[in-house]
Amino acid sequence: MKMISNVSIKINEAAVTAVVEVLRSGYLVQGPKVKKFEEDFAAYCGAEHAVAVSNGTTGLHLALLALGIERGDEVITTPFTFIASGTSILFVDAKPVFVDIDPKTFNLDPELIEAAITDRTKAIMPIHLYGQSAEMGRIMEIAEKYDLAVLEDACQSHGAEYKGKKVGAIGDAGVFSFYPTKNMTTGEGGMITTNDREVADTLKLLRNHGQESRYSHVLRGFNFRLTDIGAAIGIEELKLLEGRSKKRISNAKYLSEQLSDVVEVPFIAPGNRHVFHQYTIMTDKRDELIKSLQEHEVGHGIYYPKPLYAFKPFENYDTTKLPVTEELIKKVLSLPIHQDLTRDDLDTIVKAVRNAF
Template identity: 45%
Template sequence: MQTCSERSESIPLVDLKKQYLSIKDEIDLAVKKVLESGHFILGNEVLSLEREVAEYIGVKHAIGVASGTDALHLSLLAYGIGEGDEVITTPFSFIATAEAISYCGAKPVFVDIDINSYNIDPAIIEGKVTKRTKAIIPVHMYGRAAEIDKILEIAKKYNLKVIEDCAQAFGTEYKDKKIGGIGDIGAFSFFPSKNLGAYGDGGIIVTDDKDIADKIMMLRVHGSKQKYIHQMVGYNSRLDEIQAAILRVKLKKIDEWNELRRKNSSIYNNLLNKLPVQLPKEAGKSHIYHVYTIRIKNRDEFIKFLSENGISSAIHYPVPIPAQEAYRYLNYSESDLPNSYKAASEVISLPMFPELKREEIEKVCDVVKSFINK
């Protein structure tokens, strides 16, 4: 996840080196195996990862791609979404969610969020459906599952596709089902700081639809099923063998790591629950706390205070997508999306990673209390 206001301080926002050291022998062996094989693109490691992810999510097909952005883009293309179409999504996400829609020539239509979950508000979606609407992209924001059943009801009523943006939520469940395997298709990112992250870019698409899976497999390799024979204009979007090998090691740990994130979130909530800040809502397995995000007044002053006390922080995200210069042509205003604008002005993410120690969380919380009580 690209972040804003990140700093390297005594308690980091994320500590990827610490995670690497905890699995160093397995990672080093996996990488060495690929190097010695001499096969670096779309080999056995990618095939094995695809099988393992499909089994984990509970779907029939998984297709490794070059990034989470590509996962969204190729999913939209596979469903034939293009010029003149509309796709409903959230304004409160990383810009890649909207970019993937724009890449296809379609128009993103933004629906405001629920201020408590930060996810798209299903109660508003139906009013934004038009004859041009072809799909809905809910984002499982911060690792919390969107209300996907309500979204699916609307999609079924209007014959729309549901493409889950699972970039921040590998392993999150919704009513005993893994997200990504609930809608028509799921798109995941393996950006290094994700809860399941590679050591470079990467992504994966999951679906039960064989025809769609076959189409995406062609799209990711220049529109080809057979080398030098091209059925369509495609893309270069391949997950490489080294990243797949790394991810296979990490996949074995993901449930343990997600549970540690939940444990750390619970510690935060217990220590901060009497303060005048908005904390993440407890949601059981429906939240994996990819980030631990609170809302607070005087955020800029708060960030400065954290930094002065050795605490790293980040803003996810400081500007709603339609307020970005790239999307101002759509003419949304704050009154159209009040919750998204409110969240963008108040959210702040505190350190969160599986290896975070209780005493480190206590230090962060002491600094938060000091700021509020000063």
């Protein structure tokens, strides 16, 4: 029996050829391929600008800087996410303020945001978790009312939509990750999207030593550039993204039809296009389910086993346990959903899950 993996990482021949071309061109870093990848990605998202960076984490760090977040400012986000969402706030010496999540979408609960706003609050960072947009309508309304910046952590949500609009083009900036397990990859890599020219210009300086022109450094910058090797892969991967998203959506539909009577299947908020980076179910019998998945050689993941406030980097901030997050970390489990699963694979997954109950 073949193991059904939770992830699929296959680089196609077009990307291999494009990488070889870059290697032969001698232009290896932030050259013509990066420029083309930025143009293609901005057009895909419907954003005016896209700035490529070395990964999603450096993207969040730079986006916070470019939005003017600084020492002592407070940034509202959720604790139910990957560590980098929270540590990026620490990198700019700001304070993460964790707000609980909606129990159905796993995303920032907009109804809890206003109570967390103080006179130090400068930004809201919704996480579009698992491939589904946060409730951006309400979040943008609140941001406008209190004059806050909105940074979308879209690292898991390439191609996801909120009411017909692609994530990354809704807030003041959006950040994507191209780590190999994501719906599209560049090896390591990231992209920041924005409709604000000033923000885009600042990001371009920040990622490249604050360098305006050769040896003219106008601000304190970093080396967070993307390589042309990565961008060459990204250009080809972006062409595959829509096909992959459609396959993931149809796999999710099938699994939900087969499993909704035994587990809580993913909820898709009305108006959202969920692109299923993860297909995450909830159950009170997670240990039994894991045992059955292992017996059937079906991979799984638990995203996330701990809330961010339980990790050491956040110990000096408010670590009050948030009830919905605390409950869901015990119940969530992600099943394989990727584009390379066959109908037989899906049926094996269904069997493995059903056998546990």
